[in-house]
Amino acid sequence: MQPLTAKELEYIVDSMSNEDLLIKQCTAAAASVQNPQLARIALEMAGRHQTHYNYLLNTLQQHQQLAPTQPM
Template sequence: MSSKELEYIIDSISNEDLLMKQCAVAATSTSNQALVNVYQQAISQHQQHIQTLIQSVQQHQQLAPSQPQG
């Protein structure tokens, strides 16, 4: 995985975290239970996306050589 790809994944994790926080704020600012449920589902999806991104980095880390090749 190139450094550019790693930066992209880190940015994606940050974006997912921001979206999750925005959904949490929106869920607390409404009294409509149907909307609260929608926001909670969105929060769960963003959490899953974050986990998927983290797992992809961890999988790459396991495949990457621990010592420089040369």
């Protein structure tokens, strides 16, 4: 595996921000709806977005292992 480019890293960070926002929105929706089925669906969606977020985080952590260290 090759190190990620700066543009790829920016895309991943932006995607993580988007996933975090979606997690919060789905969680808030689940808490505010009266219908238990809709609440369950919203929580499932929040879980999917959490999975996506974790995958992106894992990708960044793998990149840290591959990235060359910068001299100070």
